[in-house]
Amino acid sequence: MADNNEPTENHAASGDNSVPSENGSEISIDALARKVQESLSLAKKHKFWETQPVGQFKELGDTNLPEGSIEQPTPLSEVKQEPYNLPSPYEWITCDIDSEEVCTEVYNLLTNNYVEDDENMFRFNYTKEFLRWALRPPGYFRSWHIGVRVKSSKKLVAFITGVPARIRVRDTVVLMAEVNFLCVHKKLRSKRLAPVMIKEVTRRVHLENIWQAAYTAGVVLPTPITTCQYWHRSLNPKKLIDVGFSRLGARMTMSRTIKLYKLPDQTTTPGFRKMEPHDVPAVTRLLRTYLQQFVVAPDFDVDDVEHWLLPKEDVVDSFLVESPDSHEITDFCSFYTLPSSILGSQSHSVLKAAYSYYNVSTKTPLLQLMNDALIVAKKKEFDVFNALDVMHNEAFLKELKFGPGDGKLHYYLYNYRLKHVLRSSELGLVLL
Secondary structure (H helix, E strand, C coil), X not given: CCCCCCCCCCCCCCCCCEEECCCCCEEEHHHHHHHHHHHHHHHHHHHHXXXXXXXXXXXXXXXXXXXXXXXXXXXXXXXXXXXXXXXCCEEEEECCCCCHHHHHHHHHHHHHHCCECCCCCEEECCCHHHHHHHHCCCCCCHHHEEEEEECCCCCEEEEEEEEEEEEEECCEEEEEEEEEEEEECHHHHHHCHHHHHHHHHHHHHHHCCCCEEEEEECCCCCCCCEEEEEEEEECCHHHHHHCCCCCCCCCCCHHHHHHHCCCCCCXXXXXXXXXXXXXXXXXXXXXXXXXXXXXXXXXXXXXXXHHHHCCECCCEEEEEEECCCCXXXXXXXXXXXXXXXXXXXXXXXXXXXXXXXXXXXXXCCHHHXXXXXXXXXXXXXXXXXXXXXXXXXXXXXXXXXXXXXXXXXXXEEECCECCCCCCHHHECCCCC
């Protein structure tokens, strides 16, 4: 869930209005004012989170607190039955993602108002097929796809979703909601809609007798269970440099850069092929065994694997290695498709990005497996391949010429406390 409720601004330090600081160096008044501004908006933002059952900053390092639920479930009869109040011009709607019309409205809202990078050059552009995939896993609740619209014009101006997931924390499998796509129209960012939306999705999740949630954000809220770093692997370096996604390295020419990132035309692993429906049971076994080693990971069954990992054109790609001799499925890799709109370029409008999803190596070295994944992504005309440093990804990132990005992604659990902050390599969960 990228909590994109606070728009970021680029402040250029202006002029020469600076004051000397204690150590004799100079801090501009602008920078000082900005620091105060930031701390105030953080306090305002955290005022909401301080009322919620989440790990609080003041508890950090207190190992006496027990792991597990922070608040116990209340009887269902005591869960608030009617929706929270919105400001009077607005009303709640439940978004039927199966409806072409509604799906288009959601798509348009996200395309124009969802997560942007700090420089406002790129914005996520989730396709309708992607949204349907992301929001309709096995056992999903339509009531968890929540919209806010203007009563008079019926225009959709805000959106938040949850989908059910079984997530294992150490040895305990917990039924949770994965909360995502929190988006408020740019013109309404000052209306404090986000906290009401978070409370409303929480209420609807509680009505299904589910009391925990998982979400991610690009901002620091109380309190991340881990913080991951995004890494990027250029597949089409010329385009990435043209649109300002990457810069030409020092003492590098364009032709040397293109050569540096060149990949073979064909995959190298014998038995490497696209996943097919009959592979679902074998992939499920492989994945379940692999994910056992992480502190927090999904508890996937065959229905989940069929939904999340069977290839869907322009949504998710999955490949596996079938041993040519024994026909055993030994390795698996996958990535999902999440394009970004390019906001300032004359020549390009879309950046086609692949995001590393779940990868399992038992017989094929992970480095070789992921190099094959890069080769197929390049063949499918992706511009960049992104990966978080979760699971064992660190083992291939530098070696395969990924570079660290600016982006950090913070993972959170709602109403569930972990005693220690995790290393990103202890996390086996990828949220879309």
